């Protein structure tokens with residue numbers, strides 16, 4: 001089973017992923033935890049460049065680097081994990097590109113989906129877990145943290161990204177959770193959904 005975690009910066013998805021990994025361990029299910037950008041060895045180099053505040057990227061190179069990272073990640077980590085019957089827990093996947101690069105790329109959602117299908121050999125997650133939180137609340141949570149290049153794009157950008165997520169979350173393989181819930185409540189809701197899907 002392939003599960004991707006999505007939401008704006010500061011929504012709490014990485015904490016949820018960690019808590020669900022603990023649930024899987026207690027249920028004796030093997031899993032892989034991974035993330036985008038990053039995950040593969042090339043991916044960690046790409047991540048450094050994509051998130052560096054020193055880097056000015058054209059929208060085209062930003063998009064292509066996220067796609068290159070994903071393509072390598074699918075080949076090196078996600079597909080092998082699935083082939084070994086592991087639950088793959090992935091912090092961000094295609095939906096992040098559809099939400100974050102949608103406006104800057106100037107490409108239609110269909111074109112962006114097509115490029116992602118090309119990069120991944122059409123590998124879709126079984127489930128997207130989306131944590132919805134307002135950009136203002138997420139910003140308050142992140143107040144003490146340093147911004148990377150994407151986070152430095154500011155509040156208006158995070159609001160646009162959230163709006164794209166809300167549209168995407170209408171699709172059938174999405175579970176939307178309220179980011180104002182406690183970490184335990186979020187984990188319980190996600191876990192009962194995952195249990196209903198696990199073979």
Ligand code: TYD
Pocket residue numbers: 009010014035036037051066091092093094096097098100101148150151
């Ligand atoms: P993330 O690892 O969630 O950030 P952090 O480690 O700071 O919690 O994601 C890194 C950033 O990359 C985040 O701002 C979202 C952005 N991103 C895109 O813009 N497009 C993409 O396709 C992906 C995977 C991430």
